[in-house]
Amino acid sequence: MKEVPIVVLDFGSQYTQLIARKLREEGVYCEIVPYSEKIEDIKKRNPKGIILGGGPASVYAEGSYHPDSEIYNLGLPILGICYGMQLINQYFGGSVIPADHQEYGKAKLSFQSDHGIFKDTTCGQIVWMSHGDKVDKLAEGFCKIGFSENSPYAAIADEDRKIYAFQFHPEVYHSVEGTKLLKNFAKYICKCESTWNMGSFAKEKIEIIKKQVGDKKVLCAVSGGVDSSVVAALLNEAIGDKLVPVFVDNGLLRYKEREQVEAMFKSKLGVDLITVDASEQFLSKLKGVTDPEKKRKIIGETFIEVFDKEAKKHDGIEFLAQGTLYTDVIESVSVKGPSKTIKSHHNVGGLPDWMTFELVEPLNEIFKDEVRKLGLELGLPKDMISRHPFPGPGLGIRIMGEVNKEDLKVLRKADVIMLEELHSTGYYEKTWQAFTVLLNVKSVGVMGDNRTYDNTACVRIVEATDGMTATFAHIPHEILENISRRIINEVDGINRVVYDISSKPPATIEWE
Known part of the structure; x- marks a missing residue:
């Protein structure tokens, strides 16, 4: 087990993954483990600090999550965040009670001393609160080092034991100087060095893939998106001609997606791509299915069947490679802690028992922004790695209800118009993800002198850095107006266009 400078214990917060990403941005490698991780396994990672x-x-509720109390006896610096702070205070004899007023949103953090953890940050900085409980009595040995208007114990510390805690969330975007606070803990208190980067990650993964695969072949699932393209490039570096890249046309692709992917792999990666047209197979299985989870699972299972059939045409294939990301894993299943399942991802959860492939998932511990950096490190062109994310289930989860050829045709036309307008105005490069959803909600309209009763399209454009959180993009009204006008005028079957102004959370980026 390799050394991990910072170990983060997961107690179920949807924000936990952001702690890891923020620290990695500062060059400090960290791993997230369940709160129940055995103390022996934590020790094997040889950490320099622990974050709760x-x-x-x-923390006072029956069945609440508590870590092995031995973590407090390791002599390592510890940082508690929100629930983690309350755990620490309770463990050392303080009390935690329900707050009279729950606190959700921005607050001003003030502090009265130049404490090391506040190094190079501003007194009165904006932080993000999200809690319904509060520290009532401070544990012996701890002192208040920061406060806000509604949180007298917004930050506490026990200098002798090198234990620190925040009531707020420094990892979220709204905590303006939160990254500096995490950096201060890791670098100045835990004495971690900035050695984590995509160059070292690439070298490490290439060696791991070589050892894992040996002289066998790897079937690589290719979509043409950033993730699978980076996986293919990484495998090409590691195993060369033992890579068998397969692109499956599932009938759920965007306009001319198949042709674009084939051209991209040939001209920019120099890899011979095998294309399998399985559109009829996918669409027949989706007929009559309206439940989003069922659609995702059917698509995932059918992908596996198609890849298995293709693998039997080649000798020596024992591995299946996928572009699974950390965020996919977290949103699908609680493999690293008690986080709630948000939605299933088609490429997460292992393979069915009847398959004999071993999975190769070189990206499943890194975030989207890190994948893009890795792509640049591997020499992929910027226009390839800057493509917006596209979900594995494709347009199947951008049509509300049953998926059929006619709706796919309508959606493709609307979607390509929206993308054309974003590209022509420069807003494609300025945003994280943009797509159109066919709502299958009909409304009355008027075109010329005629009454219409047609479908509604929803345009979804968001800004994000890793996909764990996102805000709707503030696109100029004239651009949205052009998108709406063109879709309604050029796409038969749509007479209304709406713009999604929800953020993640509480919404997800995709609609299904």
Whole structure:
């Protein structure tokens, strides 16, 4: 087990993954483990510090999550965040009670001393609160080092034991100087060095892939998106001609997606791509299915069947490679802690028992922004790695209800118009993801002198850095107006266009 400078214990907060990403941005490698991780396994990672993340429960509630108490005896610096702070205070004899007024949103953090953890940050900085409980009595040995208007114990510390805690969430975007606070803990208190980067990650993964694969072949699932393209490039570096890249046309692709992917791999990666047209197979299985989770699972299972059939045409294939990301894993299943399942991802959860492939998932511990950096490190062109994310289930989860050829045709036309307008105005490069959803909600309209009763299209454009959180993009009204006008005028079957102004959370980026 390799050394991990910072170990983050997961208590179920949807924000926990952001702690890891913020620290990695500062060059400090860290791993997230369940709150229940055995102390022996934590020791094997040889950490220099431990962070206790947030969580949805109350520390005083029956069945609440508590780590092995031996973590407090390791002599390592510890940082508690929100739920983690309350755990620390309770463990050392303080009390935590329900707050008279729950605190969600921005607050001003003030502090009265130049404490090391506040190095190079501003007194009165904006932080993000999200808690319904509060510290009532401070544990012996701790002192208040920061406060806000509604949180007298916004930050506490026990200098002798090198234990620190915040009631707020420094990892979220709204905590303006939160990254500096995490950096101060890791670098100045835990004495971690900035050695984590995509160059070292690439070299390490290439060696791991070589050892894992040996002289066998790897079937690589290719979509043409950033993730699978980076996986293919990484495998090409590691195993060369033992890579068998397969692109499956599932009938759920965007306009001319197949042709674009084939051209991109040939001209920019120099890899011979095998294309399988399985559109009829996918669409027949989706007929009559309206439940989003069922659609995702059917698509995922059918992908596996198609890849298995293709693999039998080649000798020596024992591995299946996928572009699974950290965020995919977290949103699908609680493999690293008690986080709630948000939605299933088609490429997460292992393979069915009847398959004999071993999975190769070189990206499943890194975030989207890190994948893009890795792509640049591997020499991929910027226009390839800057493509917006496209979900594995494709347009199947951008049509509300049953998926059929006619709706796919309508959606493709609307979607390509929206993308054309974003590209022509420069807003494609300025945003994280943009797409159109066919709502299958009909409304009355008027075109010329005629009454219409047609479908509604929803345009979704968001800004994000890793996909864990996102805000709707503030696109100029004239651009949105052009998108709406063109879709309604050029796409038969749509007479209304709406713009999604929800953020993640509480919404997800995709609609299904």
